[in-house]
Amino acid sequence: MAVVGGGVTGLAAAWELQGTGADVSVLESGRRAGGVIVTERRDGFVVEGGPDGFLAAEPDIQVLARELGIGDRLVDPLARGSLLWNGKELAPLAEGQAAALLGIEGQTGVDVSQGFRSFRGGMGDVVEALLARLGSAVRTGMGVTAIAPSRRGYRLSLAGGSVVEAEGVVLALPAWAAARLVAALGVVAARCLEDVLYYPSVTVSLAYERNGLTGKLSGTGFVSAGESGTPVRACTYASFKYPGRAPGGYALLRAFVAPLDGDPASVAHAELAKILGVTGAPLWSRAFHWTRGVPRYKPQHAQHVARMRELLSLLPPLEIAGAGVDGAGVSACVKSGRAAARRVLERMAGTNRSRQQAGD
Ligand SMILES: Cc1cc2nc3c(=O)[nH]c(=O)nc-3n(C[C@H](O)[C@H](O)[C@H](O)COP(=O)(O)OP(=O)(O)OC[C@H]3O[C@@H](n4cnc5c(N)ncnc54)[C@H](O)[C@@H]3O)c2cc1C
Structure with missing residues (x-):
């Protein structure tokens, strides 16, 4: 499984995946993980x-903190x-x-x-706790430049020329970066993510x-x-x-x-x-x-994202998550990342069942 983007959304998605015993890699383009949490x-x-x-009213990051053993922080x-x-x-x-x-x-x-x-x-506490628990699953300096369907899921091309294969993918990227990768998969509706303005x-x-x-x-x-x-x-x-x-x-x-x-x-x-x-x-x-701070959505954003997800459901398991799609707040990002991870797992289970029935 690959999670693209190592901000709080991607790290939360990876935590969810790791909890089910899945083999997960977080591919982060920067030299450090955590995204805009610094x-x-x-x-x-x-x-x-x-x-x-x-x-304070959003429970997701607090639940995560307790799971990570930093509830007392x-x-x-x-x-x-x-x-x-x-x-x-x-x-x-x-x-x-x-x-x-x-x-x-x-x-x-x-x-x-x-x-x-x-x-x-500070907010770095939650990133540091996630990194400590995810260990070598988080790989920095691994910018994904393209994604293409492959026999077993997806082939992810990295800056520098190497390639990673993954049965399922969570894209936890800023909206503009996700727009480009998803549109190249033929999901033209992903262009709507270019409308998300980062002030x-x-x-x-x-x-x-x-x-x-x-x-x-x-x-x-x-x-x-x-x-x-x-x-x-x-x-x-x-x-x-x-x-x-x-x-x-x-x-x-x-x-x-x-x-x-x-x-x-x-x-x-x-x-x-x-x-x-x-x-x-x-x-x-x-x-x-x-240069690109907090995202703001235009009217119809939720409908556009729903349409995009509908189209993505026709492809091998790949889900989008994060501040660019499901809300800018940190806790909303944790919720979004974990939910995307669960959806990818469900879809992978469905794909594997179909393959077994087909004797593949
Ligand atoms: C100044 C500021 C103050 C804020 N204050 C608050 C606040 O007080 N409370 C609150 O709840 N929220 C706040 N927010 C919003 C919140 O912090 C963010 O919305 C949230 O942290 C975004 O997390 P994310 O993981 O979705 O995205 P990001 O943190 O942007 O992470 C995305 C990651 O993807 C990586 N990436 C990009 N392209 C690629 C690629 N091609 N391949 C691989 N990796 C790639 C990036 O390097 C980055 O690490 C603030 C945001 C900012 C900027």
Whole structure:
């Protein structure tokens, strides 16, 4: 079995497959697995480059964490509620509205009012636990360039020229990458995935001495209204939001900045000084540039994906999963990856039964 893409979706799919005793390889093009989950730990700070939590009402990542033996690393926020920066003042915002404004929507029907949760060592905890359990099944530097049906399933061509054979495949790729591979299989409907827009952004973490934050920070952060005129789309008060994000006497803030000319850290600091009354200079900053950040779907996305899945069901077992198809939230990705893995297994069992009946 092959899982293409080693973000949280692909790793969750591989975990599901490994649990059934299947022989699985995760083929990840990058030098590291985890996809957009990037946690760096330095000098007692926990710096998130991508997601910093997940919707508390979504059970899937929490169930996974318990299976992986890291249930005791789940943490609740220290504060609740976000504010809206309208260019003049910070006004209260309903719980869950901040996530929706940032495009991190939950699965349909999920109660966003319960806010977010995270892990003691950051979101990297869950990736590290998955990698520890999946071991050599995760193969980095293995970008898949093409997929073609073969006698026993699929032949996957890798950058560099080698080939991997697999009876079943889970594609856990960003939408644009999945679109290309699936359309080449003759499923033209996969082109609809090119309509999924990934908005660029920069996340800038800034470390301060605690007493340099003279303004009152209430809640977990703020989101900026479109008309507010600031390039800071949102700010998370990281060390006030979750425990253990900064050592005693220090604070960590994280700004989401629109792509801009110049140094995003200087811009972020200058804006936060204005909005929050930060007086001290940052001790250091760390920026992550997301040319393709959180995906947003167009209307009809769910119908297009359903149609694509219908067409894929006519081919040898291959399933699509992940933020590009089933929801951008991390927990939704875990759910999507595991469900795709189960569907591939069911379809493989069906294919094997047919082969036995045909005496193949
Ligand atoms: C800045 C930011 C902040 C976010 N904040 C939150 C948050 O607070 N809460 C929340 O719930 N969600 C958040 N999200 C969304 C969430 O993190 C993502 O939607 C989710 O992690 C995506 O997981 P994925 O595995 O589907 O995709 P990815 O993480 O994109 O993984 C896909 C993987 O496929 C690999 N790949 C690509 N092409 C190939 C190929 N041809 N062959 C092999 N491998 C390939 C990539 O290298 C990558 O590792 C955030 C996202 C971003 C970017």
